[in-house]
Every structure is written in structure tokens, then in C-alpha cells.
Amino acid sequence: MSYNITDGDQELLQLLQGGSREAYLQVYKKYQRLLFLYAFRKLNNQEEAEDVVQEVFISFWDKCSKLSAEVSIAGYLYRAVRNRALNIFAHREIENKYLESLDTFLESNYESADTLIRERQIRALITAEIERLPPKMREIFELSRNGHLSYKEIALELDISEYTVGTQIKRALKVLRTKLGACIFLHLFF
CATH class of the missing domain: 1.10.1740.10 (RNA polymerase sigma factor, region 2, helix turn helix motif)
Incomplete structure (x- = not known):
């Protein structure tokens, strides 16, 4: 039918x-x-x-x-x-939330990775410029910045005057500031 x-x-x-x-x-x-x-x-x-x-x-x-x-x-x-x-x-809402969280995750990791890469590049640049300093100036500068020694302690260790230590550090900072530029130079202290 x-x-x-x-x-x-x-x-x-x-x-x-x-x-x-x-x-x-x-x-x-x-x-x-x-x-x-x-x-x-x-x-x-x-x-x-x-x-x-x-x-x-x-x-x-x-x-x-x-x-x-x-x-x-x-x-x-x-x-x-x-x-x-x-x-x-x-399903669309769940998919959108997932994509948003993925984007946020990727952006934050990208920014973190990008920041780390830039910091490494800046550190490498600073290290290279410090190594170009005259040997005695570099030694005094490194004892001050890396060894965290006072001018008096450096003077005692190297058997030189505190005035010489101060003068060498000021000259090293002037050279680095000129070669590295203000922004990178500030990174030295932070």
C-alpha cells in the first residue's frame, strides 16, 4: 500500500x-x-x-x-x-575554551622563551664586552661585580690602593656603557 x-x-x-x-x-x-x-x-x-x-x-x-x-x-x-x-x-563552546586556553598557554610560553633567549643574548654580549676590557681592569671589575667584594677587599687582594680600584671600576663602567648602550648596560645591574 x-x-x-x-x-x-x-x-x-x-x-x-x-x-x-x-x-x-x-x-x-x-x-x-x-x-x-x-x-x-x-x-x-x-x-x-x-x-x-x-x-x-x-x-x-x-x-x-x-x-x-x-x-x-x-x-x-x-x-x-x-x-x-x-x-x-x-561542543563549539568547549572547543573555543580549549583553543583560548591553548592560545594563552602558547603565548605565555612563547613570551617566556623569547625573554629567556633575549636575556641569554644580552648576557653573552655583556660577557664579551667585559672580556675585551684590559686584563687588570677586567679582573678588578669581575671581583667587584661577580665576587661581590668591596673596594677595600679588592685592594687588599690585589695589593693596590682603593683609589685605583675605584678608578678602574669607573673606567670599566664608562667603557661598557659606551659599547653596550644604556638599556643593556642597565641589565648589568638587574
């Missing part, structure tokens, strides 16, 4: 519950376009809307034999489309 698209849903449901593929095709023809438009209005994405409608019809075929005789086919299908659209929205 053949049913047209205009036949009632209850009769189609009875045929579906009996496994009628023809009844299923009639339901598909009757609701496919309407469900697509409904899904598209919700999702604003043609591919997702088409996928949702296809999934709903596959699920409907699998479940139609178990549906109650009082179920409205239209109500069932529209509700299924709405629920799948809500699942897509939830």
Missing part, C-alpha cells in the same frame, strides 16, 4: 513500526527540507545543518519501531534537530 506525503503521521508511524521503507521515504520527503531550514536557522552553517538532519533521520529509522503510537513524528524530528544543535553549540 502506498502513502502520499499528505497522509497522516500516525498512519505513517504505524507503517514505520512495521519496517516499511516506503513510509520512511515519505517521512523523509515530507520533513527533510523543513528540518534542514530549521537546523540552518539554529546553526547558521549549511554543512552542519545537513549533517544534523541526516543524523536525525538515521536515528529516527533506528528508533521508530520503539516509538509510542501517540508520538508526533514532526514533534519528534524537530526536537531531535534542536537537541543535536544544542550539542553542537556545547
